[in-house]
Amino acid sequence: MPSIPLHVGTTLDSIPATIPYLRAAPDRLHAWKSRLPTGRPRIGLVWKGSAANANNRNRSLSALEQLAPLWSVPDIDFVSLQKGDGEDEAMTPLRGQPLVHLGSDIKDFSDSAAIVAQLDLVIAVDTAIGHLAGALGTPCWILVPHIQFDWRWMAERTDSPWYPRTRLFRQTSPDDWTATILEVADALHHFKRQWRLK
Secondary structure, rough: OHHHHEEEOOOOOHOOOOOOOOOOOHHHHHHOOOOOOOOOOEEEEEEOOOOOOOOOOOOOOOOOOHHHHHHHHOEEEEEOOOOOOOOHHHOOOOOOEEEEHHHHOOOOOOHHHHHOOOOOEEEEEEOHHHHHHHOOOOOOOEEEOOOOOOHOOOOOOOOOOEEEEEEEEEEEEOOOOHHHHHHHHHHHHHHHHHHHOO
């Protein structure tokens, strides 16, 4: 599969970028709308991928607590989309973590799509939710590991030719997300200022 672009002559300029190319089902949108907070920016979070993934150690955060610098941005509603590993952290967040946990009630990708489509931004490690957000046209910030990152994120870019509304935040050294998450927190302050101007 990864060789198909080579054989069909795909280049960066010819990658399809018509976004969105997926849409959430109207009945699911309606079902989730009342569960989402209102009045402030709604930011979806995913901090761990599937433990079955061979690269999960590199791509996932060790704990929700690592995202603590994001809580310093006031007046934001964070929404946990976390499923499986890490779900327990979202159900009982530490004091000072402003988090609405929906992940446990998500049954399938139709539910995920309906939630993500109604968010202002998704911040995620490299999991399926990041690709779903990209396909739906929801702004998404992906935390890219320093080593063994997915080939679709390429080597040094901060954007994605596949998903025009996706921004990449790259880990600067293996096993240390500190600088990357501080960079995300700084960008989130700016994002909130822009959101207010809408």
